[in-house]
Amino acid sequence: MTARQNTIIKILDRLNGATSKLHLVKLAFLLSKEAAEPPRSAIYEFVPYKYGPYSFTLYYDLGHLDQAGLIRTTTTDVRLVGPPKDQPRDLAFGFSAEIDRLLDRYSGMPVSNLVADVYRRYPWYTAKSDDLSKRAVKLPQAPIAIYKVGYEDVMVDGLMNRLLKPGVERLIDVRCNPVARRFGFHKSTLQRVCTALGLEYVHIPDLGVPSDRRQELGDENSYTKLFDWYESELDKSKHSAVAQAITLIKSKPSALMCREADPACCHRSRLAKHIGNLTGLPIVELTSDKAHTVPVH
Numbered sequence: 001m002t003a004r005q006n007t008i009i010k011i012l013d014r015l016n017g018a019t020s021k022l023h024l025v026k027l028a029f030l031l032s033k034e035a036a037e038p039p040r041s042a043i044y045e046f047v048p049y050k051y052g053p054y055s056f057t058l059y060y061d062l063g064h065l066d067q068a069g070l071i072r073t074t075t076t077d078v079r080l081v082g083p084p085k086d087q088p089r090d091l092a093f094g095f096s097a098e099i100d101r102l103l104d105r106y107s108g109m110p111v112s113n114l115v116a117d118v119y120r121r122y123p124w125y126t127a128k129s130d131d132l133s134k135r136a137v138k139l140p141q142a143p144i145a146i147y148k149v150g151y152e153d154v155m156v157d158g159l160m161n162r163l164l165k166p167g168v169e170r171l172i173d174v175r176c177n178p179v180a181r182r183f184g185f186h187k188s189t190l191q192r193v194c195t196a197l198g199l200e201y202v203h204i205p206d207l208g209v210p211s212d213r214r215q216e217l218g219d220e221n222s223y224t225k226l227f228d229w230y231e232s233e234l235d236k237s238k239h240s241a242v243a244q245a246i247t248l249i250k251s252k253p254s255a256l257m258c259r260e261a262d263p264a265c266c267h268r269s270r271l272a273k274h275i276g277n278l279t280g281l282p283i284v285e286l287t288s289d290k291a292h293t294v295p296v297h
Contacts, residue, residue, distance in 0.1 A: 001070075003042040005061050007031070007099065009070065009080065014103045017080040021062070022051060023111045024078055026118055029053040030106060033122065035098040042095055045158035046125065047197065052118055052134075053125040056193055057155045060183045127164070128197065142167035142253035146275050148268045149286040152261035156184025160197055162286045163255055170200040170254040172245060174268055176208025180259075202248060206241035208258075209267050223265055231270045246275055255286060 001009075011027055012019065029052075032043040046053035062078060065071045072079045106114060119126050123136035147168055151159045163171060171194055178187035187203060194201040209230055216222060234242055248254050260266035263285050272283045 001065075001068075002061070003039065004044060004057075005065055007042050008058070008061060008065065010096065010099055011103065012071065012078065012080040014100070015107060018077065020077050020111060021059075021073070022076070023114070025054065025058060026052070026111070026114050027103065027106060028055065028058055029118065029122075029125075031099060031102050034102060035095065038095055038098060045155045045161065047157045047160040048125045048127040048129075048164065049197065050128065050130045052115060052129060053122065055155075055157050056196075057157055057183055124165075139164060140167035141169070144250060144253060144281065146249055146272045146279075146281050146283045147253065147255035147286055148263065148272045148283065149255045149257050150259060150261045150263065150266055150268070151185055151257065152259050155182075156190065156193055159184075159257075160193060160199070163199060164197065166253075166284075166286065168199075168253045168255045168286070170202060170248060170252055172248055172254050172256050173201065173203040174207040174245075174256050174258055174271060175203075176205050176210050178203055178205075185259075200252075202254075204241050204244055206238055207245060207256075207271060227267055227270045230267050231274060234271065234274045242271075242275065242278075245271075246279060249275065249281065250279070 007028070008024070011024060011031075015023075028044050029046050031038065032046065035043065044055040044058045046055050048054070062071065062073055066073045070081055072081055109117070119129075119134055119136065126134050126136045127139050129135050147166070149159065149162055154162070171190075173187065173190070178185075178190070180186055184190060184193060191201040209226065213226060213229070245256070256268045256272060258266045258268045260268075263269045275281070276283050
């Protein structure tokens with residue numbers, strides 16, 4: 001059981017073993033925002049959705065815990081079944097105390113009041129509320145540029161937030177093989193999450209780097225050789241794929257996505273530079289807190 005799943009179990013245990021999914025999500029959200037120095041492995045990331053802050057990863061974990069027989073879920077509720085068959089590792093003492101502190105503050109609040117309080121204090125997460133009267137902010141629309149983003153250091157919910165905050169409307173997946181062990185980054189799941197949030201998803205496999213070319217990457221020199229090869233291929237054999245990407249980028253705010261958190265270790269930077277040279281558009285790297293404009297040379 002992961003640390004995040006263990007957090008769910010602890011919250012449910014403190015709530016006498018049962019609560020609504022809406023209540024659980026809002027408490028997990030507040031924990032992510034208000035706990036003092038929480039371990040990243042034990043908290044969830046959130047994105048604006050139909051009922052305020054939402055975590056696709058949290059709902060995935062609820063399904064996993066249900067299948068494991070640790071909880072039982074219905075459409076609206078979740079109930080703790082019993083102690084885990086295999087004892088999970090304890091949460092770090094300091095964070096466990098933070099969970100207790102947060103629940104002492106919020107668990108007795110009626111759910112409707114808790115939701116209203118979250119909407120009031122965290123207005124960004126109302127941006128996609130089904131109730132239009134509760135939308136306190138409007139989603140921005142990004143100017144046309146060459147946006148790029150990596151997902152290595154975030155959950156799928158954090159990735160979606162990186163796109164929505166500046167107003168990106170389309171995700172262009174430039175992985176050769178769009179598969180991943182972590183939830184949310186396999187092509188079919190990523191496309192489903194994008195669609196749920198009103199984002200377009202496009203996969204251009206010809207703009208990826210074949211896995212056999214990545215087998216012996218290690219030092220800076222090996223990355224440089226790989227990306228030099230990749231950049232030469234953009235000129236030699238990938239004209240059609242590059243043209244497709246340019247058409248998409250010019251038509252609406254779009255982000256080139258691959259795995260690596262460090263853009264210097266990812267081919268998306270060479271691709272963006274190549275497209276920038278052809279179009280004159282600015283290059284913008286999307287990070288967790290802000291977008292960084294990269295000069296075109």
